[in-house]
Amino acid sequence: MIIRYDVTVPDMTDVMRRAARRREPNLGWRWKQSVLVSALLTAFFASVIEGSGVARIFGSAAFFLVTFAALTYLQKARVAWALERYVAKQLGPSAPFAFEIEITSAGLTTRQLGEEIRREWKNVEKITAATGGIEFDIRLGGMVFVRDSGFRSCDERVEFLRLAREYAHR
Numbered sequence: 001m002i003i004r005y006d007v008t009v010p011d012m013t014d015v016m017r018r019a020a021r022r023r024e025p026n027l028g029w030r031w032k033q034s035v036l037v038s039a040l041l042t043a044f045f046a047s048v049i050e051g052s053g054v055a056r057i058f059g060s061a062a063f064f065l066v067t068f069a070a071l072t073y074l075q076k077a078r079v080a081w082a083l084e085r086y087v088a089k090q091l092g093p094s095a096p097f098a099f100e101i102e103i104t105s106a107g108l109t110t111r112q113l114g115e116e117i118r119r120e121w122k123n124v125e126k127i128t129a130a131t132g133g134i135e136f137d138i139r140l141g142g143m144v145f146v147r148d149s150g151f152r153s154c155d156e157r158v159e160f161l162r163l164a165r166e167y168a169h170r
Helices: 009-022 029-048 053-094 154-168
Strands: 002-007 097-104 107-112 115-120 124-130 133-138 142-147
Touching (some): 009 053, 133 154
Antiparallel strands (some): 002 097, 097 107, 124 133, 133 142
């Protein structure tokens, strides 16, 4: 079965974000950094506000939560912006480009930007029906994402997923 569709810069950025999220447990330092900065700012905030002890505790807790949420949001937005810029620079005039994935009993083959990559099913660790498409987790950290927009119908998507899982479990 072969699926073909065009990929844009935002599409490619989304795939890279999905792949990075899968490695997020290995990147735990990001949230630790947000906690540390929030805690330091909260300590300063607690030292300058006035009020009863209970009011200062509740005020400090609220300040910490708001600061942590804001830092997390800003960090994710900064990373998303930088990632989109990077992808746009890498793809340049190539975007949008055609993407093709073919699944057979031997494995899956992807074709994009003049490259063809074949992967045997033994290298596919997990197949997930995700929001917006189907994710193939590839051994050693790779990922292939097939967008829902590539399927002509829901039935075609269901059949593709069924066939991929059948081939992978042989």
